[in-house]
Amino acid sequence: MDKLIAKTACASLLPLTVGSVSVSEEDVGAITSVSPLKGQKKALSDAMKAAHGMAYPAANRATGKSGARAVWFGHSHAMLIGPEPDASLEKHAAVVDQSDAWAVVRLEGDRAEQVLARLVPVDLRSGHFKRGHTVRSLLFHMTASITRVGENAFQIMVFRSMAETLVHDLKRAMEGVATRG
Template sequence: MPELIAKSALARQALTLGGVTLAEVDAGQVTSVALFPGGTKTLAKGLKAIGLTMPAPNTFSEKNGRRIVWTGRDQAFLIGAGLPALDGAAVTDQSDGWVTLGLSGPGVVDVLARLVPVDLRLPSCPVMTALRTHLTHMNAVILRIGDCAFEIMVFRSMARTAWHEIEASMLMVAARTGKKG
């Protein structure tokens, strides 16, 4: 019987242009958590056991190598570690369906401004913000993980397209600023 080997969606080295770095991030396991009607208290007990709570809209939190990210009304992604049994919610492994790209550097907001229809400047999008939006024509979950750092989750089938679009924007911003690396 053949043995299946997990492969990276992009298998690319990091790319740096104009002081902005793009890289594929291994986020670990991604599990969708969708609250059942009336399951709030039951789910809260299960999440409390791992030190997390359901995130407020447009936020995420981290603890002990796990991250819980708001992805919609009564929905979240639990990222980065195995999931204990959770009652009160539909729980589905999404690990093979999503790719995470890291984007960081002082010009990161300028790069994303060409691709995303929301204001990502720090006053409007503070650290620990999670946005469900579009990256050009692709659905995306965008996490602000630092003052000059984001993680962008897109469907695995769109990974190369997302990389291409971000790289093109990085090139345009680098050309405007005159920075090469």
């Protein structure tokens, strides 16, 4: 009988460095969709603080830190990234495991903003888009979640099925920025 081997979304595609910008796959642990039940947003936020040390995020924001982060994902929708969700969250929200559905990469370097400027129709410069800010937007022609996680670092999430396209598009943009000197 054949043995199946689990692979990450970006297996054999990353890491990649072009010029001063690098992209690497992140192993973020569990990824869980958390959507508050009607009238339960505040209670959910309190439960998340007690269980995971972070509040439910406001629109276009992320809370927590690397290893345990909550990222806004749309109206009444966030992703808990890192820890397995505490059972107490289920009293206040629809909680659904999404761990195998997403490719998660980290783009970093002193010209990372310039790389994303070639792909994203949103101003992600640090003067407007600070650490902890997040956006759901197009990245070239696919939907992505982009969160600033450092001065020159971004966490990017796309559907797992788009991992190869994401790496291809980032590489082309990185090459374009690198050739401009």
